[in-house]
Amino acid sequence: MxxxxxxxxxxxxxxxxxxxxxxxxxxxxxxxxxxxxxxxxxxxxxxxxxxxxxxxxxxxxxxxxxxxxxxxxxxxxxxxxxxxxxxxxxxxxxxxxxxxxxxxxxxxxxxxxxxxxxxxxxxxxxxxxxxxxxxxxxxxxxxxxxxxxxxLLDGRLRTPSTPEISFGDDPLRMLRAVRFTAQLDFELDDETRSALAGMASSITHISAERIGEELSKLLRSDRPRRGVELLVESGLADFVLPEVPALRLETDEHHHHKDVYEHSLTVLEQAIDLERERADEGAEPDLVLRLAALLHDIGKPATRRLEPGGVVSFHHHDLVGSKLVKKRLRELRYDNDTIAAVARLIELHLRFFGYTDSAWTDSAVRRYVRDAGPLLARLHILVRADVTTRNRRKADRLSFAYDDLESRIAELAQQEQLDSVRPDLDGEQIKRILGLKPSREVGEAYRFLLELRLDEGPLGEEEATRRLHSWWTARRLAD
The missing domain is CATH 3.30.460.10 (Beta Polymerase, domain 2)
Structure with missing residues (x-):
């Protein structure tokens, strides 16, 4: 101040x-x-x-x-x-x-x-x-x-009347209190904090649209972590975003794993830092990226398995999380584009980690770009932010590996205009070459040529035509 x-x-x-x-x-x-x-x-x-x-x-x-x-x-x-x-x-x-x-x-x-x-x-x-x-x-x-x-001078947030009266009049004010702690870096006074916890369930009287709007404002703030923590501590998250408090998984003396809740908050912070580094000056906060960062591991509670030897697994939590986030964001009345983008980022956020296990072919790199589509820049940030290990050697190895992947993507894009990968023949050419009318077979032929393009790079029209004839002949003989 x-x-x-x-x-x-x-x-x-x-x-x-x-x-x-x-x-x-x-x-x-x-x-x-x-x-x-x-x-x-x-x-x-x-x-x-x-x-x-x-x-x-x-x-x-x-x-x-x-x-x-x-x-x-x-x-x-x-x-x-x-x-x-x-x-x-x-x-x-x-x-x-x-x-x-x-x-x-x-x-x-x-x-x-x-x-x-x-x-x-x-x-x-x-x-x-x-x-x-x-x-x-x-x-x-x-x-x-x-x-x-x-x-203002004390950095304190309280209500003009008693918080019970204020929150009783409009329970959305509880979410506004959460947002202002993050947005203004203020503390709730004890009476307001107590009322927040005691009246959390009354937020269910507020429409999903208003709740979603307030959550979005919180995530667009400069440092939303503090607000998310208050959302969970007060019990409000149990009613508006229950997947987040569910990340506080218990461990036992035999099975230990990373604190998923703390990890998710750290990923959110790191994603925002990277977003600022890479964004154009004056760019608006990226709500899609921030939602994906906070919610990227919400599939873990449902997929946690305690394995022999103290190992804990979360197989397919990326796919489960993608389905869960669609359901939650629909209930909060987010628009379809936002829902689809957040779900896709969560579905793809683990894909990179196979890159460190074995060298990817150019074909695998092309598929990574194709699958990310217009979300590639956000996926770059999310994957980098997802590294929260305190093991410096491991963190450096993952960082260097992603540097390498981004470099290869840039090189391939320069060579092949990777961001708009298409087969060497379009639909009209396929129909003319094979003598087909618009049909399912045209789509199958297009996908065959797209796979060739991803596997081998540009073939040229003549070679693509030869391969198309061979594929069509083999397909008809198989039928």
Missing amino acids: QPVADSLAALAKLAETPPVSLVAAAFAAAGHELALVGGPVRDAFLGRPVHDLDLTTDATPDQILAIVAPLADAHWDIGRAFGTIGARIGGETVEITTYRSDVYDQVTRKPVVEFGTTLEGDLLRRDFTVNAMALRLPSKVLVDPSGGMDD
């Missing part, structure tokens, strides 16, 4: 920048209150980039729209029922919301929206004290009815 004087200066500077100053002047001229609220105030104090401009006012949605419409390049009222009007002003997006004093029905946990009359009342209904501060505009007076400033 930056010094308080610098924080106040940063907040004042934010208030003076367009479109904030422009909107503040317009509301003042119309005789309405206006304040920057929540995240922008918090992040300015912390010296973090401010991306969202959230404001609150005593004006009704209709009055808000009348004030901002002349200033805006575009505006929308999709949140009008909740008192929110959005606008694009001077290239920035702002959202302005009427003071609220929501009442929760305690059944669906959805708020019955009621508009409030005071800024202080609006702030006290918010989730955490560090999000319950506002800067009145244009006077630049800080309003902090629940001690959010002290909590």
